[in-house]
Amino acid sequence: MVEFVGIAEIRDMLGGVSRARASVVASRRDFPAPYQVLKMGQIWRKSDVEKWVREHRPDLSSD
Secondary structure (H helix, E strand, O other): OOOEEOHHHHHHHOOOOOHHHHHHHHOOOOOOOOOEEEOOEEEEEHHHHHHHHHHHOHHHOOO
């Protein structure tokens, strides 16, 4: 089963940063592209974001 996350979940995955900071991180060129853009906002595959966190913020990785 594929799990999806929005910016609120990404905030948590980044250690509780602000919504603005999470949005800045999510707009980086090296951040995974959103899976889809909905009226409520963008969504990402959770596994893609987890991989990015492991590679770019290993201190925050839960692995």
